Amino acid sequence: MPNGTTTADEAMKGPQGVAREPLVLNNRSMNWITERICGVVENRQPLLWWVLFLPSLALAGLLAFCLVYLVSTGVGVWGNNQPVAWGWAITNFVFWIGIGHAGTLISAILFLMRQRWRTSINRAAEAMTLFAVMCAGIFPVFHVGRFWMAWFLAPIPNANAIWQNFKSPLLWDVFAVSTYFIVSVIFWYLGLVPDLATIRDRCKPGIKKLLYGMFALGWRGGNRHWRHYEMGYLLLAALSTPLVLSVHSVVSFDFATSVVPGWHTTIFPPYFVAGAIFGGFAMVLTLMIPARAIYGLQDLITHKHVDNMAKIILLTGSIVGYAYIMELFIAWYGGNKFESDAFHMRILSGPYTTYYYCMFFCNVISPQIFWFRWARHNLWVVMAVCMCVNAGMWFERFVIIVTTLARDFVPGAWGFYKATWVEKSTFLGTFGFFLMCFLLFLRFLPVIAVGEVKGVLPESNPHHGDDEH
Amino acid sequence: MNGTATATAKPPFGYLAEFESVRAVYKAAEKVRDAGFKHWDVHSPFPIHGMDEAMGLGRSVLSWLVFFGGATGALTAFILQGFTQIALYPTIVQGKPANLNTIPAFFPVIFELTILFSAFTVLFGIMGLNQLPRLNHPLFSSKNFCRFSDDGFFIVIEGRDSKFSKEKTKAFLEEIGAKEVELVEDDA
Numbered sequence: 001m002p003n004g005t006t007t008a009d010e011a012m013k014g015p016q017g018v019a020r021e022p023l024v025l026n027n028r029s030m031n032w033i034t035e036r037i038c039g040v041v042e043n044r045q046p047l048l049w050w051v052l053f054l055p056s057l058a059l060a061g062l063l064a065f066c067l068v069y070l071v072s073t074g075v076g077v078w079g080n081n082q083p084v085a086w087g088w089a090i091t092n093f094v095f096w097i098g099i100g101h102a103g104t105l106i107s108a109i110l111f112l113m114r115q116r117w118r119t120s121i122n123r124a125a126e127a128m129t130l131f132a133v134m135c136a137g138i139f140p141v142f143h144v145g146r147f148w149m150a151w152f153l154a155p156i157p158n159a160n161a162i163w164q165n166f167k168s169p170l171l172w173d174v175f176a177v178s179t180y181f182i183v184s185v186i187f188w189y190l191g192l193v194p195d196l197a198t199i200r201d202r203c204k205p206g207i208k209k210l211l212y213g214m215f216a217l218g219w220r221g222g223n224r225h226w227r228h229y230e231m232g233y234l235l236l237a238a239l240s241t242p243l244v245l246s247v248h249s250v251v252s253f254d255f256a257t258s259v260v261p262g263w264h265t266t267i268f269p270p271y272f273v274a275g276a277i278f279g280g281f282a283m284v285l286t287l288m289i290p291a292r293a294i295y296g297l298q299d300l301i302t303h304k305h306v307d308n309m310a311k312i313i314l315l316t317g318s319i320v321g322y323a324y325i326m327e328l329f330i331a332w333y334g335g336n337k338f339e340s341d342a343f344h345m346r347i348l349s350g351p352y353t354t355y356y357y358c359m360f361f362c363n364v365i366s367p368q369i370f371w372f373r374w375a376r377h378n379l380w381v382v383m384a385v386c387m388c389v390n391a392g393m394w395f396e397r398f399v400i401i402v403t404t405l406a407r408d409f410v411p412g413a414w415g416f417y418k419a420t421w422v423e424k425s426t427f428l429g430t431f432g433f434f435l436m437c438f439l440l441f442l443r444f445l446p447v448i449a450v451g452e453v454k455g456v457l458p459e460s461n462p463h464h465g466d467d468e469h
Numbered sequence: 470m471n472g473t474a475t476a477t478a479k480p481p482f483g484y485l486a487e488f489e490s491v492r493a494v495y496k497a498a499e500k501v502r503d504a505g506f507k508h509w510d511v512h513s514p515f516p517i518h519g520m521d522e523a524m525g526l527g528r529s530v531l532s533w534l535v536f537f538g539g540a541t542g543a544l545t546a547f548i549l550q551g552f553t554q555i556a557l558y559p560t561i562v563q564g565k566p567a568n569l570n571t572i573p574a575f576f577p578v579i580f581e582l583t584i585l586f587s588a589f590t591v592l593f594g595i596m597g598l599n600q601l602p603r604l605n606h607p608l609f610s611s612k613n614f615c616r617f618s619d620d621g622f623f624i625v626i627e628g629r630d631s632k633f634s635k636e637k638t639k640a641f642l643e644e645i646g647a648k649e650v651e652l653v654e655d656d657a
Contacts, residue, residue, distance in 0.1 A: 179582070218604045464491070
């Protein structure tokens with residue numbers, strides 16, 4: 001929310017006084033911004049909202065059904081067993097938790113770097129983070145088998161007075177993911193407070209005004225309040241930045257601290273973090289490109305935003321590609337027989353090589369088209385690449401988990417894993433749940449940070465129009 | 470809605486003055502500061518860059534609170550892990566020691582709880598320092614004030630300020646460029 005050190009007028013001009021592309025197009029007024037963004041919440045939803053919402057709701061119902069079926073029947077309805085004990089459940093967990101990372105990157109890291117274009121996408125990206133982390137959380141909780149004993153994960157002694165093993169990366173994961181979720185909620189909510197006040201002030205007296213008013217905490221926008229608020233927002237951004245890097249690093253420790261060939265590598269933390277940001281940005285674009293068209297937000301979420309995000313996808317996709325190739329190189333160069341065999345089976349002779357090539361194409365080859373400006377400016381191309389990346393990042397986690405576990409040291413212990421319909425439907429169901437949450441967010445909360453966008457208008461600079469500029 | 474019943478001796482909450490633009494309210498704030506008022510504020514839809522200096526406010530104390538919040542988190546995590554893993558219930562697995570050499574394995578959880586406690590301190594610190602939530606406030610009785618969250622820029626000078634006077638303050642606000650000045654009663 002706070003203004004950067006660069007004043008708006010300076011930001012409008014480049015270093016040589018060259019005019020930069022404005023962040024909000026067509027010289028929109030502050031009132032227009034309020035009307036347009038709050039209008040999404042206040043007006044009737046377009047038919048398309050219902051067309052998307054009802055199937056999402058149905059899929060979320062499928063998720064609930066699958067989980068009830070799993071618990072009531074027994075863990076055998078999932079296909080995972082020895083040697084592939086993790087299967088789709090952990091693949092999906094890592095997939096969803098990674099998606100969340102883009103939201104925090106946009107809200108925290110781009111904020112610290114004074115990237116003012118973040119203002120019109122950070123709200124939706126943060127919401128996406130929360131919903132993705134919720135989807136992620138479902139999998140480990142049910143993967144423990146007796147999910148009513150999932151409270152054993154909490155830092156309290158269990159029924160036999162045994163404490164958790166704090167030296168285990170799996171427990172670090174519990175702390176990392178739950179901290180990540182709570183801090184993301186706080187960050188998101190704090191950003192929402194002034195905008196909830198905006199909606200409150202526009203409502204007619206009634207239950208709606210009461211509810212928005214309660215969550216707006218009686219916000220009055222006084223500068224004596226903004227002073228602490230801006231400091232708090234800055235601190236949260238500074239805290240979230242190392243947090244987001246730590247979360248996927250800790251997730252990668254689940255693999256890297258084991259001695260399984262194919263997992264036991266030091267490249268995992270940076271490789272996982274880059275992959276998470278990569279997959280997350282693809283999901284942000286997947287959601288925002290349709291949303292801006294449906295609600296007419298093209299003046300706020302401009303081609304500049306899409307262009308910047310496409311560049312980040314290109315960068316992180318290339319980092320991920322480097323990591324893939326480096327893994328192969330080290331498997332050969334490291335001279336460890338088990339490691340080189342693991343990768344040999346991963347790319348040439350194993351049962352899951354198709355997955356590897358799908359992953360490689362989707363994550364490394366497909367984003368390379370973003371070197372070209374026309375591709376970044378053609379929304380169909382951008383959407384197609386994002387869909388590839390969404391799929392590719394799932395393949396990546398599948399390759400890491402399943403191909404590695406299916407064939408480790410002793411051929412006698414090798415196995416083949418195939419997901420059952422229950423696992424597949426559960427995963428499909430989480431997409432329904434995710435979309436349902438996002439659509440409800442669009443319906444009830446301001447999709448763009450109203451106050452923040454006003455803050456980047458040229459007339460929001462107190463020295464706008466002074467003669468010295 | 471205020472005019473009729475509150476004809477008693479109760480002093481008004483203060484004057485609410487609306488300004489044309491960010492620039493106007495910024496220039497006016499500097500003048501209010503120089504005139505020596507203490508109980509006043511600028512209300513705007515977004516934080517105005519440089520307004521803290523224009524109002525003569527210092528740096529927020531919140532960062533100190535968060536420092537101690539984070540330190541509490543780190544200490545909590547250290548004690549929780551050290552006490553349970555070394556003293557209360559040493560888990561001897563994976564060839565990892567259960568003594569002082571275990572400490573490096575505690576770093577991830579120490580880090581996470583530092584962040585968690587700091588984030589909670591930010592949230593409750595902001596609410597505490599700003600005295601929020603406060604759902605009822607005299608300013609909400611002004612019909613005009615609700616535009617602060619849209620595109621209105623306001624300066625409020627409160628009645629409890631020692632320099633406040635019903636006539637002079639109004640004239641002062643008009644002189645420094647207020648578009649409209651409204652008296653807000655204290656009906657709380």
